[in-house]
Amino acid sequence: MTASLGFRWAERVVVRDHVRLSCRDWGGSGPDVLLLHGLAGHAGEWDATARALRDAGYRVVALDQRGHGSSERRPADVSRAAYVADVVAVVSELGLHRPVLIGQSLGGHTALLTAAAHPGLPSALVLVEAGPGGSNPGVQDAIGEWFSAWPAPFPSREAAVAYLGGGKRAVGEGWADGLEERGDGLWPRFDADVMVRSLDENATRTFWGEWAAVTCPTLAVLGQGEQGGIIGDEEYAEMVRLRPGALHGVSVPGAGHDVHLERPEVLHALVTGFLG
Template sequence: MTWTERTVVRDGVRISCRDWGGAGTPVVLLHGLAGHAGEWDTVAGRLSPRYRVVAVDQRGHGAGERHPRDRSRAAYVADVVAVLGRLDLRRPVLLGQSLGGHTAMLTAAGHPDLVRALVLVEAGPGGASPNTPAEIGGWLDSWPTPFPSREAAVAFFGGGPVGEGWAAGLERRDGVWWPRFDRDVMVDSLRENARRSYWDEWASITCPTLAVLGQSGIIAPEESGRMLRQRPETVAMSILGAGHDLHLERPDLLCAALERFLGDTTGPQGGLLRTP
């Protein structure tokens, strides 16, 4: 199954989506900071025979608007709500990795009537981290752009499926490869997260939730432990040997966990979120 590009415009900001079609329960995929919708292609291809899968290039990323004025958390959430409405994605499962997981979490908290279930991949409510924007800015500044070749980019990003996934987010211009985002937009998109935590929002979520962490990911045990204490009904799992980009490293295990979660039986009526 292949995808079709769909465009949603909200307040003048273009949001690009990869719509994989399908007639089942909608599943909306949200990438992390500096990511792109295409990094979900393997996951989307596996899920699309049973679910209506849409991967979103969020504002400032990928094929979406490159220089949005509003980089707030509220703007990211409003974009998701707009995508759900314009593409007729009724009560979807929201699945997000890293900053995309944070956006999914805030959407579930603020719009409980719109979200069927929430899946967080290497994401959580976090806490104040004032050094994060500078650290991320420094990391982006370390990229040796433009890359002379796609192969050079893959190698810089660590090779293997993770390197391939990050390199796929670049665009070729004048024979060399550039990021499809603006560095300052990325840093600005993190400023609210650096100033505060979102534990109240996490605690307010009522929909079924799956949290998937990498064994060597960035979510501290203290954070994941508090998440489960606040919402003990949350289903949580860790993928051995995987890191922050576990959706690229082990898409097979992520899909297996997701399919089990979506088809988890709750009684004689069958799956909680099972599609026909």
Template structure:
């Protein structure tokens, strides 16, 4: 896919941005922990028909600064703000998956003047989890690096589009294929998530918001209801038969949900829903929660 690679520097940390072009209101896409901007190539292909589309390797990931000193939530958020400012995007739509969605949410809460709308894919405010850093450390330690080939990596990551998406993040060295990140920095990136919740920031989000969850993802039905209950004017979509990497596994379903949401923005800057439960053309279940629906 045609794109321009741009470098943006903040406090000595270089961030590599994929500018897919397109015209219209800007969209900035954020990948998850241990991911890379290329995960959004398919999404960018259709989004740029109506939007200017960008994605970037977040700090400590991919082609961006590999070993930044600061991997706090605040640093990740400040990078988003810097990219919007430096590239003179004005108000942007933020789309983020997993940790990238969490970063997008915090950016929307902190700088509502820069965020037109928010799309969270398998992401939410979260609750403290003291085991999270060790779980991430153990997960990364299970990777049989270096992989002997990209095909071996694709198989390890489950095959299909999900396996291919993860394998595409690897770099080839003389002895095999390696991740483009330092495992311990991935662990440090989730330390704050393990210590506190971010529900206050979620309540501060004022822009229209879509939350896309997977039927077999990281969020239970109870967690989804809690997200909607805490900020009622939120459109919730659940994609059946998909896991946490739903943007890779079911890109057509994510496209249907995001396209419908963006087309429905119009002049709606307040984030108010319309109180509906519908089954869209893609077969995904969509709910727009309102205060009345939740009895508030």
């Protein structure tokens, strides 16, 4: 057992095609929930949400997706299909019954594709700053340049929080929690080239067909802070058009892309209200 924020969670490991997948199992005896972090993130980003959902009566698991955190760092396959197959394997191996899939950013995209490919698997879908998107040929260069600019190793946690938070301490704390300590400082627990390759398909195509194939109730949580989120009005309007009556959307004022870190209490209230 490992201590986290004063509460306990157990590490559970699932191996699929020789790829190690590490999960934080928070326990609980109610309906199942699986939490999926975004690109370059880690399962610990969800600690506040996981604890609150467990205490509200859910059984909660958070996955370090392939290439991230305590999972396999350099998997050969980082296709969207591989991420989806990992979710299916975790659900099966950990005995999750029709879990609610909650994902932020790329994790939300993984949840969406899982719901499309396996309509009988989730009971509901929560997309936090995630959607079908449009092809973005420049996204990989932008992400690669961002990682290259990181002053790693960070000499201290405070330095990491200040840099990664961009003025928002809660965001910086969440990202800093994902770093690993070595003799010369704090380093990311991922390799930048793996992250860039994980976006191969997002750079070249859209996923509207998959979105239209989703059948379970869906909640979309969007950031509405000064810098805004990544889901624009046009994309959200098209999501509604393709699935009228099945999508519930909420914007969170004062929060940007990392809604789950900036306003975890608001996200918890939205999720439990939606599921209830």
